[in-house]
Amino acid sequence: MSEKTAEASKDELQYVQYQAEKEEQYLPAIRQLISKDLSEPYSIYVYRYFLYQWGDLCYMALDAEGNLIGVVVCKLEPHRSGTYRGYIAMLAVRETHRGKGIATKLVCMAIDAMAERNADEIVLETEVTNTASLKLYERLGFLRSKRLHRYYLNGNTAFRLVLYLKEGTALKRPEGMGQLMDQMDQMDQYGGMGRLCRSLSEGTESL
Amino acid sequence: MAEDRLGHATTCEDHITPIVNHDGTGASQEVRPAEKRLSAGLPLRQAMKPPLAEPKTYDITEKFTKACSALEVGQLVKDEYFTLFESIGALEIMDPKMDSGFLQPGETLEDAYDTLAPILPEELISILDQLLCHEIAWHTGYPLSQTLFTSVYIDKLLWPEPKTFEQAQFYRGEISDDRRPGLLLEVLRAYCLALVKCCDFTIARITSRDYFEEEDFCTHTYNRVLLVQTPMDVFQRELDAAIERLEDHSEMDIEASLRGALIARLKFRKRFLSALDIDFPIDYIRHCWEQVSRKLPTISTTHQLGKVVPESFSFKIQRRLASTVPPRPIVELEFKDAFEKLQQLCIDCDEATRFVDIEPDPLEYQSFLWAFASRTPTPLPYSRAYLASLLFQESSLNIPLIDLRSLVLPCSPVLDPTNWALSPPRNPMLPKPPRLQLALFIDEFVERAGQCYLDLWTALGQNRCRLRRMLTHVVTGWDQLQMDAGIVDEDIMRVVTEMGIREQVLEYPLTTWVYHKKLWMIEKVVLLGFEQDIYLHDEFAGMYLFLSSVTGRRRDLLTTIKAHFDDRKRMFLSQNTPEALTNAQETDDGTRYISSLLHDASGISALSSALSKFYTKLNYLNLLPRPTRPFSTEDLRYELRMKPFLTLTPPEVYPFADFAAQVQPYAPPFFDSPPPSFSEALRTPESWLEIEDSVKRAKEEFSAVKKLGAKAAKSDSVAISWVKDVQGVLASCVALGVAVAGVKAAVEEGEEGRELGIRFEIPGIGIGKRYAEGWVVGKVVKS
Ligand SMILES: CC(C)(COP(=O)(O)OP(=O)(O)OC[C@H]1O[C@@H](n2cnc3c(N)ncnc32)[C@H](O)[C@@H]1OP(=O)(O)O)[C@@H](O)C(=O)NCCC(=O)NCCS
Numbered sequence: 001m002s003e004k005t006a007e008a009s010k011d012e013l014q015y016v017q018y019q020a021e022k023e024e025q026y027l028p029a030i031r032q033l034i035s036k037d038l039s040e041p042y043s044i045y046v047y048r049y050f051l052y053q054w055g056d057l058c059y060m061a062l063d064a065e066g067n068l069i070g071v072v073v074c075k076l077e078p079h080r081s082g083t084y085r086g087y088i089a090m091l092a093v094r095e096t097h098r099g100k101g102i103a104t105k106l107v108c109m110a111i112d113a114m115a116e117r118n119a120d121e122i123v124l125e126t127e128v129t130n131t132a133s134l135k136l137y138e139r140l141g142f143l144r145s146k147r148l149h150r151y152y153l154n155g156n157t158a159f160r161l162v163l164y165l166k167e168g169t170a171l172k173r174p175e176g177m178g179q180l181m182d183q184m185d186q187m188d189q190y191g192g193m194g195r196l197c198r199s200l201s202e203g204t205e206s207l
Numbered sequence: 208m209a210e211d212r213l214g215h216a217t218t219c220e221d222h223i224t225p226i227v228n229h230d231g232t233g234a235s236q237e238v239r240p241a242e243k244r245l246s247a248g249l250p251l252r253q254a255m256k257p258p259l260a261e262p263k264t265y266d267i268t269e270k271f272t273k274a275c276s277a278l279e280v281g282q283l284v285k286d287e288y289f290t291l292f293e294s295i296g297a298l299e300i301m302d303p304k305m306d307s308g309f310l311q312p313g314e315t316l317e318d319a320y321d322t323l324a325p326i327l328p329e330e331l332i333s334i335l336d337q338l339l340c341h342e343i344a345w346h347t348g349y350p351l352s353q354t355l356f357t358s359v360y361i362d363k364l365l366w367p368e369p370k371t372f373e374q375a376q377f378y379r380g381e382i383s384d385d386r387r388p389g390l391l392l393e394v395l396r397a398y399c400l401a402l403v404k405c406c407d408f409t410i411a412r413i414t415s416r417d418y419f420e421e422e423d424f425c426t427h428t429y430n431r432v433l434l435v436q437t438p439m440d441v442f443q444r445e446l447d448a449a450i451e452r453l454e455d456h457s458e459m460d461i462e463a464s465l466r467g468a469l470i471a472r473l474k475f476r477k478r479f480l481s482a483l484d485i486d487f488p489i490d491y492i493r494h495c496w497e498q499v500s501r502k503l504p505t506i507s508t509t510h511q512l513g514k515v516v517p518e519s520f521s522f523k524i525q526r527r528l529a530s531t532v533p534p535r536p537i538v539e540l541e542f543k544d545a546f547e548k549l550q551q552l553c554i555d556c557d558e559a560t561r562f563v564d565i566e567p568d569p570l571e572y573q574s575f576l577w578a579f580a581s582r583t584p585t586p587l588p589y590s591r592a593y594l595a596s597l598l599f600q601e602s603s604l605n606i607p608l609i610d611l612r613s614l615v616l617p618c619s620p621v622l623d624p625t626n627w628a629l630s631p632p633r634n635p636m637l638p639k640p641p642r643l644q645l646a647l648f649i650d651e652f653v654e655r656a657g658q659c660y661l662d663l664w665t666a667l668g669q670n671r672c673r674l675r676r677m678l679t680h681v682v683t684g685w686d687q688l689q690m691d692a693g694i695v696d697e698d699i700m701r702v703v704t705e706m707g708i709r710e711q712v713l714e715y716p717l718t719t720w721v722y723h724k725k726l727w728m729i730e731k732v733v734l735l736g737f738e739q740d741i742y743l744h745d746e747f748a749g750m751y752l753f754l755s756s757v758t759g760r761r762r763d764l765l766t767t768i769k770a771h772f773d774d775r776k777r778m779f780l781s782q783n784t785p786e787a788l789t790n791a792q793e794t795d796d797g798t799r800y801i802s803s804l805l806h807d808a809s810g811i812s813a814l815s816s817a818l819s820k821f822y823t824k825l826n827y828l829n830l831l832p833r834p835t836r837p838f839s840t841e842d843l844r845y846e847l848r849m850k851p852f853l854t855l856t857p858p859e860v861y862p863f864a865d866f867a868a869q870v871q872p873y874a875p876p877f878f879d880s881p882p883p884s885f886s887e888a889l890r891t892p893e894s895w896l897e898i899e900d901s902v903k904r905a906k907e908e909f910s911a912v913k914k915l916g917a918k919a920a921k922s923d924s925v926a927i928s929w930v931k932d933v934q935g936v937l938a939s940c941v942a943l944g945v946a947v948a949g950v951k952a953a954v955e956e957g958e959e960g961r962e963l964g965i966r967f968e969i970p971g972i973g974i975g976k977r978y979a980e981g982w983v984v985g986k987v988v989k990s
Contacts, residue, residue, distance in 0.1 A: 040304065041302070043294065045293075045297045046295055048283060048285070049289070049294040052285055115838075128740070138743060138834050139835060140837060142839075143847055145741070145847065146676060149670045149673065150348050150421075155348055157672070163839060165843070167843065168846075169846065170853055171854075
């Protein structure tokens with residue numbers, strides 16, 4: 001999907017993939033939109049960490065004037081467990097535009113992109129009280145796999161949500177390692193943004 | 208943040224390694240040696256260990272400038288080793304939300320609060336209560352930097368670090384006589400010093416057990432030494448002196464109620480400190496928490512006498528504690544909530560002290576640990592660590608052996624103490640006597656099983672979310688153990704066959720024992736999943752099906768075991784010697800435990816089977832929400848759900864086709880309107896009868912468990928909560944009966960192809976709407 005092909009009538013939004021060349025144009029807006037729901041901002045490096053490596057897994061919803069209305073930020077890489085794991089790191093839609101399916105659309109685009117690139121599974125964390133987010137992901141097929149006690153900096157608890165895209169994902173093991181890694185995989189370490197994650201709905205409805 | 212985490216240990220072994228952070232800060236340098244403990248080989252979260260080398264400084268300005276000139280402005284450079292972790296830990300200097308050193312124009316670095324200015328008694332009350340709130344907030348998992356260390360008084364006491372105890376004052380160096388702290392400030396000081404020591408004890412206790420840093424609890428002390436070296440009696444003396452001076456009316460004129468309120472707080476602190484003392488002699492612990500509890504009511508009733516002094520707590524102190532994390536808000540825990548948590552802490556610890564008096568039987572221990580972990584509200588990390596340290600106190604108990612005997616080897620020749628009295632033949636080439644061989648097999652196995660047992664106990668001491676996840680790892684450990692048990696069993700069976708006593712021994716006793724425990728743990732994992740809201744409503748049918756199948760296996764094992772116990776008893780009775788009669792009696796006593804387990808397993812299996820069938824029907828009736836799930840399929844979701852159990856031997860997980868055949872019996876499944884085969888089946892009484900029968904059976908089985916009582920269930924030490932649990936499950940059975948009847952009636956009354964006119968409501972977790980949190984029974988509501 002590119003900016004040109006997306007249609008743009010007055011009310012309608014365009015859904016576009018992030019482009020690294022346009023960092024100056026988009027990054028400040030992305031940052032602003034995401035940090036609106038955070039108690040504590042992420043440094044610029046967090047955004048760059050994702051966008052620099054997986055900019056093509058970032059999708060944005062823009063209004064007719066080119067204002068950023070929604071964004072999803074992801075990564076996709078081999079996971080310690082042996083799976084090729086997609087991770088949805090950030091998702092936000094401007095408050096005035098919520099409840100219209102914008103986030104759903106963005107997430108669908110991200111999942112499609114990760115599936116196309118052969119992801120075994122997609123995971124994310126969200127606060128147990130973030131009804132909108134749980135509903136959105138669970139409608140798409142995610143299941144809750146873990147409850148994470150005091151996961152966020154503000155002491156709130158999270159669910160880990162997981163979507164398998166391929167058969168045999170549960171039994172994957174890291175290549176070239178036998179029993180030992182088998183055990184490693186059992187280790188209950190936090191992947192992804194881990195406990196460092198600022199709760200994405202801090203400061204909003206769930207408070 | 209990153210530094211925070213890097214500098215931090217997860218388990219006590221890690222904790223005793225001296226830690227140097229990147230910025231030179233670190234945990235308190237004086238760390239007490241870890242208590243002697245049995246360590247569990249569990250995959251706890253690993254702490255990242257920073258390099259220990261002394262930092263060296265190089266000037267790279269020139270190189271850097273040169274390298275930069277090769278880049279375009281705005282061009283991004285990222286080396287392979289720059290991790291997400293680091294990016295999240297990064298700060299932007301001069302961004303006020305990230306840079307804690309940033310000062311707004313006109314802002315001062317420190318607050319101008321004078322810790323030597325006289326305070327009023329009512330102000331003192333309020334300060335003490337606020338300190339208590341912060342202490343409890345810290346207990347619930349917030350760092351000291353956002354809680355106690357926001358107190359200007361505590362800061363002054365601890366920083367700069369006092370060289371001697373005497374130096375720990377609200378000032379340093381010389382002061383003029385008119386500035387000398389008066390009585391009330393001295394009282395505050397005594398209280399604060401004892402409070403700091405309480406924190407020291409708390410950290411020592413928690414870090415001596417397995418816990419998760421920052422998740423359960425934060426031990427970071429930001430280079431402040433919590434008076435580690437000062438012995439306990441010094442603090443008690445300070446408190447006593449303060450109490451004495453307050454009681455002496457001549458020194459200062461204070462209104463009686465305020466005076467009383469202050470004395471009560473000091474007395475509480477004294478008791479609390481001594482209860483927290485890690486060297487508190489175990490022989491005296493029985494009443495120590497009760498004594499703390501007794502001091503609490505006065506604090507609560509006099510709280511409103513206080514007059515707040517908000518300036519005595521400052522957000523700005525953080526700047527000096529950790530410059531590498533963004534400024535974080537002071538945690539505001541209301542007095543009422545803090546007080547409730549403190550009360551609960553005392554009650555939980557008091558409950559934990561009962562552990563020292565319970566019958567030394569690992570199965571009683573298991574019940575006690577399970578009940579403790581299931582308490583609501585869930586015990587704080589300190590209480591859990593407190594119980595764990597009592598549990599893991601060196602014990603001469605041969606844990607697995609006693610459990611083995613109770614479950615599979617009643618009055619068995621395999622465990623005959625005389626087996627251990629035999630000595631091996633002098634000539635090592637000669638075969639050992641068979642009985643000695645048995646003893647050696649058992650010794651070997653018991654040693655091997657010990658670690659698995661400790662892992663289970665460790666898991667039982669974790670927070671509830673961790674318990675569920677850790678149990679799945681413990682299950683894997685027991686799965687391995689089961690394989691090893693199989694090998695030892697072969698040997699045992701060979702020897703007892705040679706000895707001609709095979710009929711006196713349960714077939715494959717060790718395997719049976721391990722398998723039983725493993726299945727029990729799997730059941731707990733599933734039930735905890737329901738309790739933690741892990742399963743979506745349309746998954747209930749499948750998860751209860753799995754539970755019923757696992758418990759069904761355990762029930763079958765127990766049936767065999769029960770038959771063996773009965774055989775043994777019959778055999779002893781037939782021998783008719785005094786010794787045999789004693790054995791018969793002993794076996795009979797042991798049978799009560801097996802019966803209790805058997806009824807319980809049968810009940811669980813029946814109830815979960817009923818729930819599975821019922822929720823299957825509700826799925827077809829469209830009474831449960833069913834997401835469209837465009838990106839997922841039934842079999843992928845099944846694989847994800849079964850992941851923790853897929854590798855177990857023997858296999859516990861149904862192949863997907865079998866699973867689907869059971870939870871989607873009326874294929875093709877889940878149309879907008881139920882398929883015709885289902886509509887027909889719905890109207891046949893048999894399809895309901897099956898469910899109703901299971902509910903009835905479950906009720907009978909649980910009633911039998913209840914009748915046999917807590918002692919038979921080896922839950923004597925927690926009889927009250929045990930009875931409550933059994934009643935909860937019984938009530939769930941009743942509620943299910945009602946729900947089933949409601950849906951059945953709606954179906955019978957409704958016309959085919961029409962809306963049923965009912966909704967089905969599933970009660971959420973933790974709001975007291977379930978009779979048992981793991982047994983989710985919804986109810987019918989007319990719509
Ligand atoms: C979560 C978020 C991205 C959703 O954006 P959105 O564009 O409104 O989402 P959608 O419209 O695609 O779908 C959200 C679903 O949740 C529902 N929903 C929204 N708010 C809800 C609420 N408070 N309670 C229950 N359901 C709610 C919506 O109705 C919709 O479901 P439906 O289509 O079945 O009606 C948005 O709320 C947001 O930016 N929140 C703050 C940041 C955040 O929480 N991010 C996710 C962290 S992982």
